[in-house]
Amino acid sequence: MQQVRAKKFLGQHFLTDLSVAQKIAETISSGRTIEIGPGMGVLTQYLLKNSQIDLTAIEIDRESVAYLREWYPELNLIEGDFLKLDLDKLIPEGEFNVIGNYPYNISSQIFFKVLDYKDRIPVCSGMIQKEVAERLASKPGNKAYGILSVLLQAYYDIEYLFTVDEHVFNPPPKVKSAVIRMTRNKRRRLDCDEVLFKTVVKTAFNQRRKQMRNSLKSILDNGQWTMDKNERLEWFLTRRPEQLSVEEFIELTNLIEKSHVGNQNIL
């Protein structure tokens, strides 16, 4: 059967280096696992060889699906869009890992979805654009530190494992790639209102160069609520979001919540 023709709009860059594929597959050792975007199965073949892994693959591209059904008839394969799939229906109970050489054009959306299922996903690993990998693993004070760094690091320990050159893909992408692994940490719940936390992080980073006094204005003075002055909160508001750790964002969220008189409606 013919090779799959790479389609740009699906973010298709097929990995051609088998040793890299094997190394990526080894970032997960066992358990129920979803592979996103198997393509022609370069990673899949190693995942299938590991008898400790119970694999389900999700592929949106009909041509790749036909190829996989021919070459890997034993593979549990679903033709569909990972972003639209109801994972609770697909896997009604228990934990599952997520792995892939991901479609780079939707990698952020994939990670937001992983966050939606964070209590069921102990490990998420795979290959993404190097720049995005640096963002995810970045620490406060760093230029790359942003929304996804804070939201993911609140629940996951993130390892930047290794960098991958563009020449081991067909066709080669314009950017370098990197392999990461995220392992769920011990924090079950944040010590604050989690919805407000997300809003604070997103709103602050939407204007990342500004002091948070300015960027958080919409949250701070929304209408009828007056703020009680609080020294610690005032200090936070003179900072820029990239200076704050996950723990400090949690503290800030609590201070914002408490400082609103009659705070029932700030979310």
Ligand code: SAH
């Ligand atoms: N894992 C393969 C292919 C990587 S390219 C390899 O390493 O060679 C990314 C793959 O993700 C492609 O096969 C593409 O068709 C698939 N894909 C893109 N968007 C998807 C989506 N929303 N859901 C599932 N698969 C998707």
